[in-house]
Amino acid sequence: MKFKTYFVGDIPRRKFLQLSLKGGIVVATAPSILSQLISCKSQLPVGANLKLDNQVLNRIIQKALEKGGEFADVYIENRISRRILMEESKFKSAVFGISHGAGVRVISGDKTGFAYSDDITEEKLLRAAEVASYVARGSEVVGPVDIHEGEKDSFITVKIPLGEVADEKRIELMKRANQAALDYDSRIKMASISYYDEVRERTIANSEGLLLSDELPLLFFIVQTLGVGNNTRHMGRERLSKHSGFEMFEKVTPEEVARTCARESIAMLDAKECPAGKMDIVMQNGWGGVLVHEAVGHPLEADNIAKQIGVFTGKLGQKVASDVFTMVDDGSLPNFRGTTNFDDEGTQMKRNVLIKDGILEKYMTDILSAKQLKMERTGNGRRESFRYIPIPRMTNTFIERGKDKPEDIIASTKSGIYVQSLSGGSVNPTTGVFNFTCREVYLIENGKKTTPVKGATLIGNCLDIISNIDAVGDDLAFGPGICGKGQEAEVSAGQPTVRIRGINVGGSRARR
Amino acid sequence: MEYKKLSEQLVNKSLKKGADEAEVYIESGRNLSIEVRNGEVETIQEAASHGVGFRVFVKGKMAFSSCNDFSDSALENTIESAIRFARNMTQDENNVLPEDLGITPVENLYDPNIAQISMDKKIEMAKKVEKLAMKDIRITKSAGAGYSEGEGEVFLANSRGLLKNTKISACSFGVYVVAEKGDQKSSGGEYCSRRNFKDLKSPEEIAEKAARKAYEMLDPQMVKTQKTEVIFDTDVARAILGGILAAVNGERVLQGASFLRQKMDQKIASELVTIIDDGTMPKGMGSRPFDGEGVPTQKRIIIDKGVLKGFMYNTIVAKRAGVKSTGNASRRSYTNIPGIGAHNFYMAAGKNSPEEIIRATKKGLLLKGVTGYGINPVNGNFSGGASGFWIENGKTAFPVKGLTIAGRADEMLNGIDMVGSDLDLNRSFTAPTFRIKIMQIGGI
Numbered sequence: 003m004k005f006k007t008y009f010v011g012d013i014p015r016r017k018f019l020q021l022s023l024k025g026g027i028v029v030a031t032a033p034s035i036l037s038q039l040i041s042c043k044s045q046l047p048v049g050a051n052l053k054l055d056n057q058v059l060n061r062i063i064q065k066a067l068e069k070g071g072e073f074a075d076v077y078i079e080n081r082i083s084r085r086i087l088m089e090e091s092k093f094k095s096a097v098f099g100i101s102h103g104a105g106v107r108v109i110s111g112d113k114t115g116f117a118y119s120d121d122i123t124e125e126k127l128l129r130a131a132e133v134a135s136y137v138a139r140g141s142e143v144v145g146p147v148d149i150h151e152g153e154k155d156s157f158i159t160v161k162i163p164l165g166e167v168a169d170e171k172r173i174e175l176m177k178r179a180n181q182a183a184l185d186y187d188s189r190i191k192m193a194s195i196s197y198y199d200e201v202r203e204r205t206i207a208n209s210e211g212l213l214l215s216d217e218l219p220l221l222f223f224i225v226q227t228l229g230v231g232n233n234t235r236h237m238g239r240e241r242l243s244k245h246s247g248f249e250m251f252e253k254v255t256p257e258e259v260a261r262t263c264a265r266e267s268i269a270m271l272d273a274k275e276c277p278a279g280k281m282d283i284v285m286q287n288g289w290g291g292v293l294v295h296e297a298v299g300h301p302l303e304a305d306n307i308a309k310q311i312g313v314f315t316g317k318l319g320q321k322v323a324s325d326v327f328t329m330v331d332d333g334s335l336p337n338f339r340g341t342t343n344f345d346d347e348g349t350q351m352k353r354n355v356l357i358k359d360g361i362l363e364k365y366m367t368d369i370l371s372a373k374q375l376k377m378e379r380t381g382n383g384r385r386e387s388f389r390y391i392p393i394p395r396m397t398n399t400f401i402e403r404g405k406d407k408p409e410d411i412i413a414s415t416k417s418g419i420y421v422q423s424l425s426g427g428s429v430n431p432t433t434g435v436f437n438f439t440c441r442e443v444y445l446i447e448n449g450k451k452t453t454p455v456k457g458a459t460l461i462g463n464c465l466d467i468i469s470n471i472d473a474v475g476d477d478l479a480f481g482p483g484i485c486g487k488g489q490e491a492e493v494s495a496g497q498p499t500v501r502i503r504g505i506n507v508g509g510s511r512a513r514r
Numbered sequence: 515m516e517y518k519k520l521s522e523q524l525v526n527k528s529l530k531k532g533a534d535e536a537e538v539y540i541e542s543g544r545n546l547s548i549e550v551r552n553g554e555v556e557t558i559q560e561a562a563s564h565g566v567g568f569r570v571f572v573k574g575k576m577a578f579s580s581c582n583d584f585s586d587s588a589l590e591n592t593i594e595s596a597i598r599f600a601r602n603m604t605q606d607e608n609n610v611l612p613e614d615l616g617i618t619p620v621e622n623l624y625d626p627n628i629a630q631i632s633m634d635k636k637i638e639m640a641k642k643v644e645k646l647a648m649k650d651i652r653i654t655k656s657a658g659a660g661y662s663e664g665e666g667e668v669f670l671a672n673s674r675g676l677l678k679n680t681k682i683s684a685c686s687f688g689v690y691v692v693a694e695k696g697d698q699k700s701s702g703g704e705y706c707s708r709r710n711f712k713d714l715k716s717p718e719e720i721a722e723k724a725a726r727k728a729y730e731m732l733d734p735q736m737v738k739t740q741k742t743e744v745i746f747d748t749d750v751a752r753a754i755l756g757g758i759l760a761a762v763n764g765e766r767v768l769q770g771a772s773f774l775r776q777k778m779d780q781k782i783a784s785e786l787v788t789i790i791d792d793g794t795m796p797k798g799m800g801s802r803p804f805d806g807e808g809v810p811t812q813k814r815i816i817i818d819k820g821v822l823k824g825f826m827y828n829t830i831v832a833k834r835a836g837v838k839s840t841g842n843a844s845r846r847s848y849t850n851i852p853g854i855g856a857h858n859f860y861m862a863a864g865k866n867s868p869e870e871i872i873r874a875t876k877k878g879l880l881l882k883g884v885t886g887y888g889i890n891p892v893n894g895n896f897s898g899g900a901s902g903f904w905i906e907n908g909k910t911a912f913p914v915k916g917l918t919i920a921g922r923a924d925e926m927l928n929g930i931d932m933v934g935s936d937l938d939l940n941r942s943f944t945a946p947t948f949r950i951k952i953m954q955i956g957g958i
Contacts, residue, residue, distance in 0.1 A: 084599075086602075089769070090769060092604040092606065093575075093602060093603040093604040094576070094603070094604070094606075095576055095577065095578060095603065095851050096576075096577040096578065096596075096599040096600065096602065096603055097577070097578045097579065097580075097849075097850075097851055098577070098578070098579035098580075098592070098595040098596060098599050099579065099580045099581070099849055100579075100580070100581035100582070100583065100588065100591070100592060100595075101565075101580075101581070101582050101849070102582065102583065103563070103582065112551075112554065112556060113554070113555055113556060113557070114556065114557040114558075115557070115558050115559075116557065116558070116559040116560075117559065117560050117561050118561045118563070119561065119563075120563045120564065120565070120582045120583070121583075130561070133560050133561075136558055136633075137555055137557075137558050169598075169599065169602050170602065173602050191770055192769055192770065192771065228769070228770060228771055228892070230770065234893050235770070235771070235773075235892050235893045236892065236893065237771060237892045276897075276920075278739050278918060278920060278954050278955070278956030279739040279956045279957065279958065280956075280958060306657075309551065309655075309657065309658075310655065311655050311657050311692050311699075311701075313699065389561065389563070391557065391559065425887065427885075427886075428885060430701060432657060432692055432699055432701040433699050433700060433701055434699075435899075435915070435916070437885035437886050437898070437899035439886050439887050439897070456895050456897075457890075457895065457897065458897045458918070458920065459885070459886045459897040459898050459899055459918055459920070461885065461899035461916060461917075461918055462916065463916070506916060506917070506918055506956055506957070507918065507956060508886075508897040508898060508899065508900075508918025508919060508920045508956050509897070509918070509920055509954070509956060510895075510897065510920040510921060510922070510954050511954060512739055512740070512741075512954070513739070
């Protein structure tokens with residue numbers, strides 16, 4: 003379910019520090035992916051003290067900057083989550099989670115100190131502030147500005163709050179999806195329906211005087227179906243996710259999600275061997291945008307640029323892609339999975355055009371990398387939870403719509419493969435080398451989409467790929483995903499139908 | 515806080531509130547992470563935390579809840595949430611908790627000295643490994659070095675009388691560097707993780723390997739699309755073991771979502787292939803005295819000289835399959851319901867040195883990096899991105915990058931014709947160097 007996975011031999015730095023500890027042991031302080039699920043306000047634990055007085059926050063920030071440093075922030079979070087799993091037509095398990103705590107961070111030059119506490123009390127947070135301040139020893143002491151409550155635009159609307167939805171309603175949705183999947187075709191032998199919801203309350207206060215609070219609902223609905231036939235098996239997957247109230251399911255029904263998934267499972271039972279080697283590919287609109295998320299998006303995150311190791315270092319203002327290629331990261335698209343009102347450092351979300359008509363215009367920054375590069379804050383400072391420091395992350399990232407008709411793009415491709423959906427992939431942000439695993443692929447023969455072939459890997463270098471995109475459709479669409487960069491973040495990726503010339507495909511037979 | 519006593523009390527509280535059976539899993543731990551770059555500290559993160567997970571059963575229906583707030587009201591609310599949630603689940607006679615079958619004594623999983631070593635010494639270690647890795651003139655930039663550690667204690671109690679706890683630690687350090695030549699960039703990293711601080715490798719060894727991984731891949735060449743012999747380096751063990759591990763998951767097998775579902779006691783791999791899961795190895799990064807629901811861990815043969823011998827189970831899935839739990843209930847943290855996972859999962863060592871395997875290969879790929887998801891556990895298909903060295907006449911000739919590699923699990927496993935002696939059991943997911951006699955490579 004992750005679309006960014008790291009493998010031994012290709013582990014970016016942040017991840018290896020974590021992997022090395024996570025491999026085999028469970029330390030309570032290593033929060034897990036699945037822990038970050040679903041929630042609702044009405045079920046807050048009675049008596050939990052989750053709000054701190056402004057004066058207390060001021061004192062914590064003062065403490066954090068006592069030994070030096072130029073910036074400090076406090077991030078307080080409360081998350082209530084629900085996850086229900088239905089498999090083999092049984093409601094197997096339900097998982098309810100309450101998680102709250104606060105992190106204190108100090109920035110001094112290029113250094114960051116960070117500590118967190120499960121207990122949101124002045125005593126514990128003053129202690130965290132002291133631990134975090136360790137890195138700033140000996141630097142100049144700058145006094146913080148007293149905090150005052152601020153407000154930002156909201157991009158998330160809720161009609162039916164998750165906290166007001168009875169569990170029976172959730173169960174009902176899952177039953178409907180399960181039935182629709184099994185009814186789709188007798189070759190669907192199993193369906194797995196996973197429902198998550200969560201409400202995350204955030205309070206962010208910093209030494210620049212900022213104080214912001216909000217509440218973010220999140221829904222994530224995943225259907226997987228097992229198709230069996232032709233002496234093979236295929237597990238299909240379809241996902242639906244938004245920062246939204248329960249009304250999400252009015253726009254796209256559980257049945258639609260299930261049928262889309264079942265269709266993939268059945269279609270791929272006829273898959274033949276995929277050819278190997280360099281060929282042209284056409285990618286269907288939607289979640290295929292994960293290709294640019296990985297291949298171009300991660301290398302445009304400013305942390306590696308600030309370290310001068312990223313593949314796009316020093317290329318601002320230069321032509322890096324073909325003229326038809328414009329790429330955007332926009333955390334303000336209404337209710338999208340990658341949308342929030344402000345990022346986890348309190349910077350307003352907005353539309354950021356990263357590459358315009360092939361010219362590199364912008365990197366995605368958090369507060370630290372913006373300072374290091376002397377660039378604007380773009381609203382990309384995100385964190386998985388209070389247990390993590392913010393780092394530059396994508397939100398909703400996509401290739402901007404072009405002018406070509408999708409059917410013309412296929413028709414003008416003599417031979418190659420048509421990638422209908424991707425599982426996900428990863429990139430080395432230093433070298434720009436990426437890989438993707440396809441879920442549903444077809445051959446293109448004489449300008450027509452023909453035989454399905456087994457899901458192959460696509461690999462290449464990001465700079466080559468964006469130079470080799472020569473057709474961009476007018477049918478922009480999006481899909482939801484989980485992005486991993488040592489921490490998990492909820493994102494969307496999108497694109498219109500595009501054609502990429504000459505990409506290496508990991509098929510299991512030679513081309514005929 | 516007296517967690518052991520608390521875990522027992524919380525089981526009783528869950529029963530009083532309406533659970534027929536209950537399990538309480540408490541974790542308490544602390545961690546430290548230091549990152550340095552260009553000789554300066556970049557981040558220091560330190561924290562201690564704790565949390566509790568409840569698994570409750572109401573009339574054969576199961577639910578789970580967790581929280582990190584140990585106030586009475588929060589704990590009560592969390593238990594009640596699980597009980598309320600359980601009522602909506604499906605009744606299943608297999609929903610049971612394990613009895614107390616004791617523990618497997620495993621030595622050296624906790625090192626009390628880690629916490630005693632000063633912060634400055636740990637920072638110095640990270641700085642030193644970075645400095646050493648930058649010494650080579652081909653290395654132009656540091657992507658950072660780091661040291662991290664964690665220790666934790668787990669307390670587990672259930673309504674069938676089980677009550678146990680265990681303490682574990684781990685520490686790790688490593689470095690990640692970049693080699694540049696003209697417009698080319700190549701990155702390489704290496705780290706070492708151990709249960710005990712004194713067992714960590716020397717900074718010299720880690721630095722040398724990280725630097726070599728970066729510079730040795732400069733000036734790669736492309737090869738033609740072809741079928742050829744492929745030697746899997748020890749660093750790419752995951753590419754083959756991951757799919758096998760998922761395919762021997764007892765629940766996947768019952769669901770029909772495993773390419774090994776009907777292969778028990780059949781030959782599925784070459785006779786040179788033996789795969790073991792061992793939760794009992796002293797100092798093992800995947801070792802534990804008991805699994806995620808308190809069942810003692812074992813050392814088990816999964817594939818014996820090519821014959822499939824074992825699937826993996828937790829208590830519920832084992833009951834459904836009509837077998838006993840194999841001690842493979844996995845729990846990533848207190849927030850997770852127990853799943854099924856491995857401990858130290860490895861391919862047993864063979865006879866040949868890695869050099870002998872290369873010498874015996876006339877032409878082929880020495881695979882040092884694989885990207886992608888590895889073997890698909892549902893249907894056994896494998897496809898990934900590949901990098902490494904091209905071999906000609908028994909010698910490494912030049913680096914290769916940007917290739918693809920593909921095959922099917924049955925062909926790959928049966929095609930293993932040489933297995934190396936260089937197994938490193940300090941890793942929890944590991945294989946020696948081995949060779950597959952034919953695979954499809956995609957190039958130009």
